[in-house]
Amino acid sequence: MAEVTFENVSKIYPDGTRAVSSIDLEIRDGEFMVLVGPSGCGKTTALRMVAGLEEISEGELKIGDRVVNNVAPRNRDIAMVFQSYALYPHLTVYDNIAFGLRLRKMAKDEIDKRVRDAARVLDLEPFLDRKPRALSGGQRQRVAMGRAIVRQPQAFLMDEPLSNLDAKLRVQMRAEISQLQDRLGTTTIYVTHDQVEAMTMGDRVAVMRKGEIQQVASPQELYDSPVNLFVGGFIGSPAMNLLEGKLERANGGMAVAIGSQKLELGEGALRSRPALKSFDGREVIVGIRPEHLEDAELATDVPAGRRLKGQVALTEALGAELIVYVNTDAKPAVTDEVRELARDAGAAQPAGAAMGDAEGAALIGRFGARSRVRTGHTAEVAVDVDGLHFFDPSSGMGIYDGTTEEGT
């Protein structure tokens, strides 16, 4: 096992495209690091550079203490799990798993022991004599995992290993892979475009965009303090509502005007974000997570200054909660980042903006299941103002303490 270090690593294609641009990233020994981002952000390229399947144009890549820029994949002592599983179609499950060990001329009984151990862990024992084509998707995925773990490599590299599975199986395998990695303690780099996978599996998550790392942090930190608009909009489901707002002084504190309505900010918001003061009288982008909105009738202790009114455009009852789209006259924040996030979700524009009318955007809220708001009626929405996020519209950076910090 070993740490994997990117030092100023870039991938530049002959036509000048920078698929990966000067990444610095240190993956600790035994850590589960997730690279996440929309398609085309360079996460897979970064992973393939670790595997040695992609040449490194600039910078240094280390596995352990060794610079591996010019080391062939077979000498890097890493194991990779591919999106398509990439099993050897002419070999049985047993031979698939044993392949890497046989190439290393390992003793027969040691190979047999390791293969059978892996098969037991992965519930593959009944299938050892089958060919891959006679297996289900989930079984194939486990064979691919088995092929990686028997090698006992320095690091596992996983390239969207769950994206070909159906939703239910994906949730199950997600937990199994997490558990397995926990037990083996092998350094793992896991690439996915699914932020739920990133949040649930990673010890730390690196959010990438356009070949650059935006933020590296624990899942909770990413959620609580996104360094910029992109990370804020990418992490969380449903996505954060991003609206144009204006900060102003009110009643000795501060308030943010969203459309024609105002939200008074409490002490908490200002204490955790002292830099907000310097935005007095200026435009900001306000991020409101759907889970920080609640039907005012279910949150009667929220004062009038922390409520928004609007017309309910749509409700989606999920049983445990109610997803509500509320039209207000707040303008959706539209920046390059927001457009890119929407594109990645497969929509022409963010869900809120799509649902809203010409006046403004729809706020998406997660209301308690007992909420009785109805489509077409006016609703009052209570806002947990301490959970609000603020971004500088010119740079897209989050507004925290004093300086708008650069992404790490």
Add this chain to the structure above:
Amino acid sequence: MSSTAAPGSVVGRPPGRRLPSLKGGWGAIPFVAPALAVLLFFLVVPVVWTIAMSFNTGAGLRFRRWVGFDNFERLLTRDGRFLDTDEWPWSGALINNIRWLVVYTLLCLILGLITAVLATRVRYEAVFKAIIFIPLAISGVAVALIWRFVYSPDPSLGVLNAAIDTLGGDPVSWLGQENTVNYAIILAYVWASTGFVMVVLSAALKGISQEVIEAARTDGASEWQIFRRIQFPLLSLPIAVITVWLIINVIKVFDIVYIMTNGGPGGASRVIAFSYYVETFQNGQGGYGAAVAVVMLLLIVPVMLLNIRRFRSEAIQA
């Protein structure tokens, strides 16, 4: 089919009207009749006729006198140009054909495989493949003529001897001596067929997922091990198909021999099909020629059976 449908519900076609079953019954006859008729007149009749003729003197392609197995006996024991087992090494058209079978088939496969694998790894793949493939587009007669020039004993005409001449050697009459003539013709035919083998195998190579190759690479395989343990086994089916094609090609080979050497020198480059042609159309011995044809047929049958059996086992697997 509709076990879940409620009783009495109408599922599928209405009761009472049934399409005639095509399995087994006479209803199928009209559908296969045209194909059967074509097969009958252009395959079954000539084959039966040829087999019958092989037991006949058959002068001038007409049935004359029944001679039993005389033709075969003469062909296999007394015709030195067809099969000469008197002295080692054996010789004759049949032995030549076996030589063709081994040398031509192996060379085509090996060269085709090498060029296919290399083609996928060079930058100018399309150009490279086109160059290898072009000979296939040339007619057999033209191939024969081209290689007659290549092998010409006159250094001012023959490329090969010109090269030997430049290096200070004596010109070799490749097509004029018994020990080189067969290999010289085989080589020309290999040149003309390798392109096809390459195209088929490189298409099959392309069909192997790139991720599988990359998986092997990260699993620790060298490029040679990737070829030996991944690509080659996955090519076994296309290689089998192409081998059958090559074998059938080789048993039927005629035109290139006819043009390049006309069977010479002294019958040393005769092959089975060439013997058939000589006996039937030059010597006017229809019956004797037919016996040659029957021997050729008997050689092809096992290859065809093997092929059919493989197709069947594939159908079961699929």
